[in-house]
Amino acid sequence: MKIFAxxxxxxxxxxxxxxxxxxxxxxxxKTLNEHVMSRLDSFIDRCNQNNQKFDVAIEMVASYxxxxxxxxxxxxxxIGRFYEATLRGRRAPxxxxxxxxxxxxxYSMRANDSNITQALIDRFAPGVRNKGKGTKAxxxxxxxxxxxxxxxxxxxxxxxxxxxxxxx
Numbered sequence: 079m080k081i082f083a084x085x086x087x088x089x090x091x092x093x094x095x096x097x098x099x100x101x102x103x104x105x106x107x108k109t110l111n112e113h114v115m116s117r118l119d120s121f122i123d124r125c126n127q128n129n130q131k132f133d134v135a136i137e138m139v140a141s142y143x144x145x146x147x148x149x150x151x152x153x154x155x156x157i158g159r160f161y162e163a164t165l166r167g168r169r170a171p172x173x174x175x176x177x178x179x180x181x182x183x184x185y186s187m188r189a190n191d192s193n194i195t196q197a198l199i200d201r202f203a204p205g206v207r208n209k210g211k212g213t214k215a216x217x218x219x220x221x222x223x224x225x226x227x228x229x230x231x232x233x234x235x236x237x238x239x240x241x242x243x244x245x246x
Contacts, residue, residue: 080125081098081238083233084137084230085227086111086153088153091111091160091230092230093107093114103223108226122167126167137229195228198231209223
C-alpha cells in the first residue's frame with residue numbers, strides 16, 4: 079500500500095509517495111500544481127487498475143484569527159481541487175493539519191519547519207551525516223529532499239502514525 083501526501087501551495091506543491099509500512103520515500107517532487115494534479119490522477123488510476131490500496135493525505139490550513147491574503151485563499155482552493163480529484167478516484171482523502179504534524183513529530187505546538195525536519199531525521203536517519211541525504215553515488219533516505227518536500231513527508235508520516243493509532 080502507498081501513501082500520496084501533498085504540501086499544497088498556491089502555485090507549486092510538493093508531494094511524496096511513500097510505502098505505508100516502512101514510510102520509505104518512493105517518489106518526491108515539488109512542481110507546478112497542474113503537474114501535481116496530473117501525477118495524482120495517474121497515481122490513483124494506476125492503483126485502481128491494479129486493485130492496489132492507497133491513501134491520499136493533504137495538508138490542510140487552519141485559521142488562527144489572523145488576516146490572510148490572496149495566496150492563502152489560492153492554496154485553499156488548490157487543496158479543494160486535490161480533494162475533489164481524490165474523490166473522483168473513489169477514495170476519500172485525509173486532511174492533515176499542521177498542528178497534528180507538530181504534535182506528532184515534535185510534541186510541541188511551538189515547533190517550526192526546522193524542528194519538524196530534525197524530528198524526521200532523528201527518526202529515519204539518526205546519526206547519519208548530511209541530514210540523511212547521502213550523495214548521488216550513494217543516496218540516503220532523504221536524497222533530494224528540500225524545504226517543501228520535507229513538509230510533504232511530514233504529512234505522510236503524521237497520517238501514517240495517526241492511522242496506526244486509530245485516529246483516522
